[in-house]
Amino acid sequence: MTDITASKSMIPVDDVGAGDKSAGEPQARRGLPHTAQLREYGLVFALALITLFFEYTTGGVLFQPLNLSNLIMQNSYVVVMALGMLLVIVAGHIDLSIGSVVGFVGALAALLMVRFGFDPVSATVACLLAGAVIGGLQGYFVAYLAIPSFIVTLAGMLVFRGLTQALLQGASIGPFPEVFQLLSKGYLVNFAGPGTSVLIALVLAAVLLGLNVRRRQARIRNGGPVDSLASFVFRNGVTTILMLAFAYQMSAYRGLPNVLLVLFVLVMLYRFVTTRTTIGRRIYALGGNIKAARLSGIKTERLTFLTFANMGALAGLAGMIFVARLNTANSKAGIGFELDVIAACFIGGASAAGGIGKVSGVVIGAFIIGIMNNGMSIMGIGVDWQQVIKGAVLLAAVCLDVHNKNNRL
Amino acid sequence: MQPVLEMRGISKTFPGVRALNDVNLSVAAAEIHALVGENGAGKSTLMKVLSGVYPHGSYEGAITYEGRPAHFRDISDSERRGIVIIHQELALVPYLSIAENIFLGNEPARFGVIDQDRVYTRARELMALVGLDESPDTLVTHLGVGKQQLVEIAKALSKKVRLLILDEPTASLSETDSDALLRLLLGFKETGIASILISHKLNEIARVADRITVLRDGTTVETLDCRNAAIDEDRIIRGMVGRTLAHRYPVRAPRIGDTLMEVRDWTVHHPIHADRAVVRNVSFDLRSGEIVGIAGLMGAGRTELAMSIFGRSYGQGISGSVRIAGDAVDVSTIDRAIAAGIAYVTEDRKQLGLVLGEDITKNTTLANLPGVSTGTVIDEESEHRVASDYRTKMRIRSYGVEQQTVNLSGGNQQKVVLSKWLFTQPKVLILDEPTRGIDVGAKYEIYSIINELADGGRGVLVISSEMPELLGLCDRIYVMNEGRFVGEFPRADASQEAIMRAIMRSKDLNG
Secondary structure, eight states: OGGGTTSOOSSSSTHHHHHHHHHHTHHHHTTHHHHHHHHHHHHHHHHHHHHHHHHHHTTTOTTSHHHHHHHHHHHHHHHHHHHHHHHHHHTTOOOOOHHHHHHHHHHHHHIIIIISOOOHHHHHHHHHHHHHHHHHHHHHHHHTSOOOHHHHHHHHHHHHHHHHHHHHTTOOBOOOOHHHHHHHHOBOOOTTGGGHHHHHHHHHHHHHHHHHHHHHHHHHHHTOOOOOHHHHHHHHHHHHHHHHHHHHHHHTTTOOBHHHHHHHHHHHHHHHHHHHBHHHHHHHHHHHOHHHHHHTTOOHHHHHHHHHHHHHHHHHHHHHHHHHHHTSBOTTTTTTHHHHHHHHHHHTTOOTTSSOOOHHHHHHHHHHHHHHHHHHHHHTOOHHHHHHHHHHHHHHHHHHHHHHHHHHO | OOEEEEEEEEEEEETTEEEEEEEEEEEETTOEEEEEOOTTSSHHHHHHHHHTSSOTTSSEEEEEETTEEOOOOSHHHHHHTTEEEEOSSOOOOTTSBHHHHHTTTSOOEETTEEOHHHHHHHHHHHHHHHTOOSOTTSBGGGSOHHHHHHHHHHHHHHTTOSEEEEESTTTTOOHHHHHHHHHHHHHHHHTTOEEEEEOSOHHHHHHHOSEEEEEETTEEEEEEETTTSOOOHHHHHHHHHOOOOOSOOOOOOOOOOSEEEEEEEEEEEOSSOTTOEEEEEEEEEEETTOEEEEEOOTTSSHHHHHHHHTTTOSOEEEEEEEEETTEEOOOSSHHHHHHTTEEEEOSOIIIIIOOTTSBHHHHHHGGGGGGGEETTEEOHHHHHHHHHHHHHHTTOOSSOTTSBGGGSOHHHHHHHHHHHHHTTOOSEEEEESTTTTOOHHHHHHHHHHHHHHHHTTOEEEEEOSOHHHHHHHOSEEEEEETTEEEEEEEGGGOOHHHHHHHHHHHHHHHO
16 A cells, blocks of 8 residues: 555646545545455354354254254255355346245256156256256346346246146155255264364365465465455454364264255355356456446356356255255245345345345355344244344345445445 | 626636636527537536526526526526526436426426316417427327427426526437427517527527627637627637647657558447438548547547447447458457457446446456456456556556545546556557546546557547547547548648538538
């Protein structure tokens, strides 16, 4: 930040006014990146607060190993779909159909495996493809025919709910092959005895830490923006401790669930895609200013199409995780899921106007929703009031976000 | 005659710019008073002061209206006193009927219930006055621009207008529609309504105006009286452009090389009205190291020409050929145009040029992400290096490349847009109004950058509505009017009078 003074004004006279203006403002704006960071800290803080609140009100049930395990499993499909929804929302759209797609793909999985005897692997591939095709089909209408996504996916919501019912003909189909159930019910093999979970967490934490340190050093080498050392140590320290503590707690039950591995891989993948790849960058540009993006040579239609196809594939995956857990497919599966997923994105800081949102944010948003669902159920709060409270939290989160943004610009 | 409106010593300052400086305007009752001047001379600002868009207190000077000092707080305040302004962009609701539009916000109603009978009878009366014979139920979207203009005027009449202000009313009208409109103004004059007419079409002004006030650089140059002696167009033009260059331009010794870009028989049709040609048979050349200007009035088709060449980002039914360095190139999509070596810097950097929520780095690399990536993975180090290099080279004043572009000043924003396009390694740069809304000091810097680009062997095409800018910057200037190129001047022969004359002459030829 010291190089403001280093840039010399080319012409001495007229320019001074303009130069002073823009050089003077950074004083006030230097805090800007910190505001963005504060926002993220605020989110973590909110998650911590909600967690502690429910830990207290449920008398410690929340953190019990069995409940933690349940929490992950109950919440996994919300996280999976929130990753796809993040891209859709960042691109400036919305997808209301995912609950129905969950039901439809779940039913399809049941038919393939239970009725027609497909093996779990080829059935899984087929179901993911089906999800991608459904998403792509809706994306085609949104991207190439310029029909508002709200309408297209509202239609999709009805169509695929109906098709789910048509596929199942009112029946519930199950049980699924044992191997398939492992997708959401299984646990990683404790190959190293009871300490396996902690060991895995230790390895992952070390890898993450290594990557973060390398990235930070590269940035310092290039004079790029970095947090202060204290904040870096604090953030990574807290992350590492939380991972280890979580793994330790989980090891007291049956270890780490398989689905957690799926989540971890997906979250890392989408974090990478959104922050480090050209396609991710272009989706943000498209959502931030579609005209400027188009005039920069970005194929905005194709990109929009792809975000919807991706959303469909993830909804398909979520559908399979869901039916594997219930071990039966029924025509009610997935009803209302889109609401939790969209809420997770907005609580996590995605902007309804597009262009803004982070993977870390929506994952935290998804866990806020998940812990509220779980905690309120343990407390015995009825579904009626659960909805009221979730609605209020969503509105409050977005109000806070809008307030922050207005203060910033 | 007692003036109905008297504006005295009006000055209006925006941060960094003095838009109006001691302007005087006096309009008599039942007079058609024309207001002329180049783009940016301050006509619109003056009218905004008058109508209360800039409320009393935000400007200096005094306004006397109908014998009383006027302190308008907002538009509705001035409308209550009978001052109605009709903007160039019509403010009609397309899916409401003519009658509904006429009374929008002013509906004859009792206790909130609209009196339909009165709406229709009053609408018919007003429509008859302006010569509209449609049904009052017709949706405005089904009317042509000329008739929409008449609806606006009917709407003004419904507000008991005493002073009608028309901003470029005939800019998008056909000859017959323009005639009808001007006759209407003459008719209003008979009934005692005064009008202020802002127009670039000097032949129309010479025909209907009683007096003409000329603005230049935010000051009143003169008021010409046409009632006794006819004023010809040359006389008006002299008033509009007769100044010495006020701004400074960096000195440059052009090193002009071989022909870089050739455009032949370029024709473009309107994106919605497929039968309307917006650019007609335009051919031009651009040599390496050369800065070529395209002069013309608003709506001449210059932006449409540039955008249609840049990956057909405007219009339909596009025909013609583009060669770069002798080879025919495919410019059918934006990424192909970029690959062919063309860069286009839009006239609207906030809406079309920048992703304002993103930082300088991300905006700089947006049009050439592969340039900082291996495969699809962005190399953050090289991206940061590229952005920092451009920030230094362009002298972008910010606290770092991670500053959001929304917080930059106009000049610095423009430098970010230029950086973005330079990073695509273009051979030809098309700059559309490159200094619009930028203060004088930053303008000089942008001019210097443009000069450096040309000296680096690129071809630069500059579209500008500020003629002094073109004269100060360009080696050669094409004049465009109504979709055609109507003149070409090497630097030595170019002057504001010559350009204006070329535009006016072509208007006469086209009837």
